[in-house]
């Protein structure tokens with residue numbers, strides 16, 4: 068009986084896997100379009116045609132067949148030649164004589180660009196997807212499918228696109244033991260135990276998802292790196308992953324630990340000027356390229372947070388980077404050298420350090436080195452100004468590092484769309500070469516005419532079935548890829564595409580979901596760190612509020628270091644009379660940021676120590692405004708939850724429920740942030756709460772005692788778990 072009913076279910080396509088909306092398919096769901104749209108597109112996507120059987124052509128064919136068959140709800144077949152109307156012909160001029168004969172303007176699109184054009188071949192209407200390389204064509208195929216997924220008009224299609232940034236990379240902070248530093252979506256997706264014998268379907272799907280948004284490389288392991296990865300046994304595992312990813316245009320890179328020559332090479336030193344050390348890295352590079360001929364290169368975190376580096380030997384970052392770059396250069400590899408450094412001595416102002424270290428090194432790096440700079444000068448905060456290194460080093464290739472995983476933004480349980488955060492940074496004007504010298508133009512290389520360009524995103528991917536720990540966090544992976552392809556793309560357009568592909572093209576749903584996403588980052592800023600505050604999270608976990616923390620080893624690891632609140636006011640004075648960090652920006656910007664009146668309100672307390680009584684444009688005092696902002700954040704989460712609840716009819720239960728549950732967590736946390744922060748700052752300002760503002764639910768002592776021992780992402784097994792604080796709220 069059971070057997071029969073299972074068969075019947077299968078016939079109806081109702082097996083769990085066919086129906087499951089658990090998020091595994093990401094934005095590549097390819098669910099059947101509604102009938103009218105399907106029959107319209109069916110005329111354009113009748114067959115998939117290519118005679119090429121390169122690895123990449125094969126996966127392109129598979130994706131087109133899979134995508135079109137799903138969307139059009141019919142079996143779309145692959146052929147070697149055009150046999151009727153409505154063929155989708157894909158290829159390069161080299162592997163398709165038909166495409167060569169069309170003389171398409173492909174050269175100007177570079178090696179990874181593509182062109183999609185309606186054409187007539189031998190009297191038959193076809194759609195051509197062409198590029199100079201197979202990978203360009205694959206990107207074009209994903210774009211073609213996206214056009215159908217988003218119900219775009221493709222009748223007279225003629226579009227071309229090429230990436231503006233050369234290296235579009237995920238940075239995994241995955242450890243070799245399977246844990247993920249700052250990872251909130253389960254454990255690592257890389258199953259080192261099974262490699263190299265087995266590389267799973269999940270690895271293929273990972274590559275598909277990345278390629279679909281143009282990501283062309285991945286750094287497999289944490290920048291807090293283990294040298295082990297560079298040993299022969301581990302490299303064979305890496306090589307297997309490289310083989311799996313290669314058809315999708317994805318190169319593998321590794322984080323390299325600077326002291327590896329000592330740890331696994333048996334040398335006494337890792338001094339970058341020592342001939343034996345140089346020879347060791349050269350041999351290591353040769354060994355890697357022997358099994359991975361298209362290996363991308365090394366990512367290095369050196370002399371930062373206790374990691375080894377060239378300064379241990381009195382050498383500079385340039386000495387270290389150049390030594391590795393020299394080893395990789397014969398093979399075409401690159402070194403991505405991180406600028407997230409801070410020395411052992413406690414600085415006058417932590418946010419000045421990266422600039423102070425790297426500005427003097429401008430022009431000293433080999434041409435296969437790119438300096439990888441976090442978007443802001445501190446550390447992936449909900450809001451910080453752009454790093455002043457962008458625009459300050461015309462003679463050095465500078466790449467940008469973004470954090471897709473939400474270390475400081477509520478992990479996977481807060482809905483925060485990061486597209487707007489990243490766009491804000493990319494749109495910022497450095498004034499390096501006058502007005503319009505945006506960060507995006509530094510990153511895409513046009514401002515200083517750089518060929519080696521990079522956008523890196525710290526991955527938010529883990530072993531969770533939905534990849535990212537929540538459905539809406541998938542949007543951040545998606546948006547990262549889109550912005551890396553085009554740093555001038557608009558966060559709102561990206562959100563709109565993602566929503567349509569991930570959920571539905573129903574306009575009621577789409578408008579509401581995009582609105583919810585677009586406001587979400589500002590909401591998080593409001594309930595966590597309004598008006599330019601930063602680094603107010605509890606130390607180590609970086610989850611809940613911790614503005615009072617003042618007892619961590621280094622002063623600049625404590626929230627009190629950043630807010631500097633006292634009885635008079637609050638904020639870090641970075642004006643010329645303070646740390647003068649403003650002088651790291653171009654004069655036109657420096658002059659603006661130097662004064663309270665001309666500093667944007669959302670960066671006020673980042674740059675200035677402002678009296679509590681300072682009148683704000685809103686008519687409130689600074690104190691009243693600060694309290695109001697926290698409350699506004701809480702109210703906005705309420706609105707988000709209410710608007711999500713209204714979308715229930717448009718979403719499958721599984722994805723609706725997880726999002727609704729997480730919004731409840733976010734609401735609880737927003738209140739916690741508001742109450743704890745208000746309780747603490749009131750104890751410093753000694754000011755009463757503005758009229759109408761509710762007193763925090765608990766005493767300050769209660770909030771201070773809170774810990775989150777079960778918070779993921781810290782990778783510190785054996786942490787002590789303290790009992791929770793006694794609940795001191797009055798019984799309602």
Ligand code: GCW
Pocket residue numbers: 240248249290291368372407446447474
């Ligand atoms: O934000 C900090 C994180 C560390 C991280 C470091 C870095 C990988 O808290 O976990 O280490 O940045 O970017 O190197």
